[in-house]
Amino acid sequence: MRENVLSVGIDIGTSTTQLVFSRLTIENTASIMSIPKIQIIDKEVVYRSDIHFTPLLSETKINGEAIRKIIELEYIKADIPFEKIDTGAVIITGETARKENANEILSTLSGLAGDFVVAAAGPDLESIIAGKGAGAGKLSKEKSCTVVNLDIGGGTTNIAIFKNGEVVDTACLDIGGRLIKFEDDQLKVAYASKKIKLLAKDIGVKIQIGKSLSLDEVELMCKRMADILAESLGIIPQTPLLQEMLTGTPLKLKQKIDYISFSGGVADCINSKDSTPPFKYCDIGIILGKSIGSSSWLEGSRVIQASETIGATVVGAGTHTTEISGSTITIESSILPMKNIPILRLNQEEEELVNDQLSCKIAEKLDWFRLENGQQLVALAMKGFKNPNFHQIQQLAKAIIKGFESKLEEKEPLIIVVENDMAKVLGQGILAHLIDKKDVICIDSIKVDNGDYIDIGKPLANGKVVPVIIKTLVLNY
Amino acid sequence: MISEEVIKDMVQQIVEKMVIDKKQRDVENNLPKTNVNKQSMECVNDEKLKDLTAIQIQDYFAVPDPDNKEAYLELKQNTPARVGIWRTGPRYPTNTLLRFRADHAVAMDAVFTYVSEELLEEMGLFSVSTLCRDKDEYMTRPDLGRKFSQESIETIKEKCIKSPQVQIYVSDGLSSTAIEANIKDILPSIMQGLKNYGLKVGTPFFVSHGRVPAMDVISEVLDAEVTVVLIGERPGLATGESMSCYMAYGGKVGMPESRRTVISNIHRGGTSATEAGAHIAEIVKEMIEQKASGLELKL
Numbered sequence: 001m002r003e004n005v006l007s008v009g010i011d012i013g014t015s016t017t018q019l020v021f022s023r024l025t026i027e028n029t030a031s032i033m034s035i036p037k038i039q040i041i042d043k044e045v046v047y048r049s050d051i052h053f054t055p056l057l058s059e060t061k062i063n064g065e066a067i068r069k070i071i072e073l074e075y076i077k078a079d080i081p082f083e084k085i086d087t088g089a090v091i092i093t094g095e096t097a098r099k100e101n102a103n104e105i106l107s108t109l110s111g112l113a114g115d116f117v118v119a120a121a122g123p124d125l126e127s128i129i130a131g132k133g134a135g136a137g138k139l140s141k142e143k144s145c146t147v148v149n150l151d152i153g154g155g156t157t158n159i160a161i162f163k164n165g166e167v168v169d170t171a172c173l174d175i176g177g178r179l180i181k182f183e184d185d186q187l188k189v190a191y192a193s194k195k196i197k198l199l200a201k202d203i204g205v206k207i208q209i210g211k212s213l214s215l216d217e218v219e220l221m222c223k224r225m226a227d228i229l230a231e232s233l234g235i236i237p238q239t240p241l242l243q244e245m246l247t248g249t250p251l252k253l254k255q256k257i258d259y260i261s262f263s264g265g266v267a268d269c270i271n272s273k274d275s276t277p278p279f280k281y282c283d284i285g286i287i288l289g290k291s292i293g294s295s296s297w298l299e300g301s302r303v304i305q306a307s308e309t310i311g312a313t314v315v316g317a318g319t320h321t322t323e324i325s326g327s328t329i330t331i332e333s334s335i336l337p338m339k340n341i342p343i344l345r346l347n348q349e350e351e352e353l354v355n356d357q358l359s360c361k362i363a364e365k366l367d368w369f370r371l372e373n374g375q376q377l378v379a380l381a382m383k384g385f386k387n388p389n390f391h392q393i394q395q396l397a398k399a400i401i402k403g404f405e406s407k408l409e410e411k412e413p414l415i416i417v418v419e420n421d422m423a424k425v426l427g428q429g430i431l432a433h434l435i436d437k438k439d440v441i442c443i444d445s446i447k448v449d450n451g452d453y454i455d456i457g458k459p460l461a462n463g464k465v466v467p468v469i470i471k472t473l474v475l476n477y
Numbered sequence: 478m479i480s481e482e483v484i485k486d487m488v489q490q491i492v493e494k495m496v497i498d499k500k501q502r503d504v505e506n507n508l509p510k511t512n513v514n515k516q517s518m519e520c521v522n523d524e525k526l527k528d529l530t531a532i533q534i535q536d537y538f539a540v541p542d543p544d545n546k547e548a549y550l551e552l553k554q555n556t557p558a559r560v561g562i563w564r565t566g567p568r569y570p571t572n573t574l575l576r577f578r579a580d581h582a583v584a585m586d587a588v589f590t591y592v593s594e595e596l597l598e599e600m601g602l603f604s605v606s607t608l609c610r611d612k613d614e615y616m617t618r619p620d621l622g623r624k625f626s627q628e629s630i631e632t633i634k635e636k637c638i639k640s641p642q643v644q645i646y647v648s649d650g651l652s653s654t655a656i657e658a659n660i661k662d663i664l665p666s667i668m669q670g671l672k673n674y675g676l677k678v679g680t681p682f683f684v685s686h687g688r689v690p691a692m693d694v695i696s697e698v699l700d701a702e703v704t705v706v707l708i709g710e711r712p713g714l715a716t717g718e719s720m721s722c723y724m725a726y727g728g729k730v731g732m733p734e735s736r737r738t739v740i741s742n743i744h745r746g747g748t749s750a751t752e753a754g755a756h757i758a759e760i761v762k763e764m765i766e767q768k769a770s771g772l773e774l775k776l
Binding site for chain 2: 033034035036144164328330386387388389390393421422423424425427428429431432462464
C-alpha cells in the first residue's frame with residue numbers, strides 16, 4: 001500500500017537559485033486491525049539542479065523572466081513534466097525576499113511549478129527549512145540532544161535550534177557572504193548593504209562604493225561578523241551591535257546547546273583546506289567562512305558536519321514542507337486542492353469556553369479577522385480535546401456552526417483544523433447539525449498558528465489523508 | 478543414686494526454661510497479634526493508599542540518576558512495554574512489582590465482572606445471554622459463547638426491527654470494563670455517522686457471555702445486511718479498557734473468519750471512542766457500497 005509523492009523545492013536565495021526534486025513515500029504504518037496511520041516513511045532527493053546565480057535586474061529588482069527560464073530548463077533536464085508534481089515549495093530567501101518585486105515573483109512561480117506548489121517565505125520558516133534540510137532536526141532527534149544550525153547564505157544567517165527533533169527557537173541575522181560585492185579582485189566595492197556599513201562603522205572601517213578596501217579591513221569585518229554569530233548564540237558576551245544585525249527577535253537561549261552545524265554557501269568555506277582564490281566570487285564569502293573557522297570561540301563548541309551545506313534550504317523546501325494530515329478526517333474531495341487558506345486560531349482560554357460564549361467568540365473573531373484580512377476564506381484552528389466524549393463533540397460542533405451562522409450562506413467551505421485526533425467525529429458532528437448542506441473540511445494532526453496559511457492538497461491513500469503545507473506568505477523582514 | 482543437690486538443680490533448670498519459653502511464647506503471640514491488628518486497621522483505611530495504577534505506565538519511570546530523563550520518557554510514550562522500571566539485584570523494586578500486580582488485577586477484574594444494569598438501562602439496551610451460564614463456563618466453553626437458546630432468539634426477534642441495513646449490538650466479551658469505559662461515546666458516534674450517510678440502523682441490544690461469532694447467529698436471525706458488534710477485548714497489562722469492533726457483510730454461521738473486518742485498540746490510550754465511532758460508520762458505508770467485508774473489502 002505504498003504511494004509516492006513527487007515534490008519540488010525551489011530556493012531563490014540572495015546569491016544562488018537552486019531546485020531539487022524529491023520522492024516522498026507514504027505508507028499505512030498501522031496494522032490491518034487498527035485505525036489507519038498514514039505517514040511519510042521515506043524522503044529521497046531524486047534530482048538536483050545546477051547551482052545558478054540568482055538573476056537580478058537591479059539591486060532592488062529580481063529578474064523574474066530569467067528565473068522562469070532557469071526553472072523551465074531544469075524541469076526539462078530532469079525530464080519531469082510540471083503536471084507530475086504533487087507538492088512542494090518555492091521559497092524566496094535572504095536578501096532576495098526584500099526586493100520590491102518578491103511577492104510578484106512568488107505568485108507567478110507558484111503557478112508555473114505545478115498544480116500544488118506554493119510560495120513560501122519569511123525568516124522563521126526559512127530557518128526551520130534550512131535546519132531540517134541540513135539534517136540538524138533529525139540529528140537532534142536521533143541523539144536526543146539540542147542542535148543549532150546556522151545557515152549562512154549570501155544575505156542572511158538563519159538560525160534554528162532543534163531539541164529532540166522539535167524546533168524550539170529561531171532567529172535571523174543580516175550576516176552573509178555577499179553583503180559586499182567587488183567589481184574585481186582588487187577589492188573595489190561595487191555594492192555594500194546597509195547593515196554591513198553599520199558594522200564597518202562600528203569597527204572604524206570606511207566603505208565607499210567605487211573605492212577599494214584592504215585585505216586587512218575585509219578580514220577585520222569578517223572577524224566581527226563571526227563574533228556576532230557567537231554573540232547571538234550566547235557563546236561570548238553580547239554587544240549592542242548584535243541588536244542591529246538581528247532582523248527580528250533574538251534567540252531566547254533557554255537550552256544548553258550540544259552541537260553546532262553550519263549550512264549555506266559560506267559553510268563550505270569554514271573548513272575548506274583548498275586554495276581557492278579568496279575573492280573568486282567577488283564577495284566576502286570565502287573570507288567570512290575562514291574567519292568563522294579560525295574563531296577562538298569555535299574551539300570550545302562541538303561542531304558537526306551538516307548533511308547538506310549550500311543545498312540545505314532547497315532540500316528542506318523540497319522534502320520538509322509537506323505534512324500529512326491525520327488518517328481519520330472529514331473532507332469534500334471535489335473542492336480540493338485549496339490554496340492560501342489563512343488561519344484563525346483560538347487560544348487556550350477561548351477553547352475552554354462553551355456553548356453561546358464559544359460561538360459568540362468565534363463570530364466576533366471571524367468578523368475582526370475579515371476586517372483585517374479583507375478576505376472571506378478562513379480556516380478555524382484549535383488544539384481540540386485529547387479524549388473527547390460524545391457530548392463535548394456535539395457541543396463544539398453546534399458552537400462552531402452558530403459562530404459561523406451569518407457566513408453559512410457564502411460559498412466558502414467550513415474549514416476546521418485541529419491538533420488532536422478528532423477530525424472525523426467533529427466533521428460528522430458538524431454535518432449532522434448543519435441545517436442546509438454545506439462543504440465541510442475538518443482535518444487533524446496539524447499544528448498551525450495565527451498568521452500561518454495552509455494549502456490542502458488532493459487526497460492521498462484512497463482519500464484517507466490530505467497533504468498539507470503550512471507557510472507564511474508575509475515577507476516580514 | 479542422684480544426690481538431692483543435683484535433683485534440685487535439674488528442677489530449677491526445668492522451671493527456669495519453662496518460664497523463658499512462656500515469655501518467648503508471649504512475645505511471639507503478642508507480636509503477630511499487634512501486627513494483625515495494625516494490618517486490619519490499614520485495610521479499613523485503604524482509601525488513603527496510593528492508587529498504583531493512577532499514572533499511565535508510559536509515565537512510570539524508576540531509573541535513578543538518569544542521563545537524559547526527558548528523552549527516555551519521550552521514547553516511553555511509544556510503548557506500553559515495561560521499560561525504565563529498574564531492578565534491585567535480579568528482582569523488581571517493590572513499587573514496580575506492586576504496579577505489575579495491580580495491572581494484573583485490573584485485567585482479572587475486567588474479565589470477571591459484569592456490565593452494570595444501570596448502564597444498559599441508560600443506553601436503552603435490552604439484554605440476552607448466550608448459552609453460557611456463568612463466567613467460568615464462558616471461559617472454558619468458547620463453543621457455548623457463540624450460541625443462543627431458542628428463548629433468547631425469540632426475544633431478539635420480538636424486540637428488534639427485522640432486516641435492517643445495519644444491526645449494531647454490544648457484548649461484554651472478555652472485558653466488561655471496556656464496555657463501561659467506551660460505550661457511551663462510541664455508540665452515539667457510530668449512529669450519528671450512519672445517519673449522515675442515510676443508512677437505516679436496527680435496534681441495538683446487549684449480549685452477555687458473548688464470543689465474536691455470536692454475531693453470525695444474530696445476522697441470520699435478524700437478516701441484517703451488515704452486522705456490527707462492539708466487544709470487550711482480552712485485557713492485557715497495558716489496559717483493561719480496550720474494545721474491538723467486528724463487522725461483517727451478510728454474516729452467516731460458519732463463514733470464514735476472513736470475511737470479518739475488525740477495528741481494535743479502542744480506548745483512551747489508543748484510538749478514542751468518538752473518533753473510532755466516526756471511522757466505523759464510514760467503513761460500514763463502504764461495506765454496503767461494495768457489498769463486501771473482511772479481506773474482500775477494499776478500503
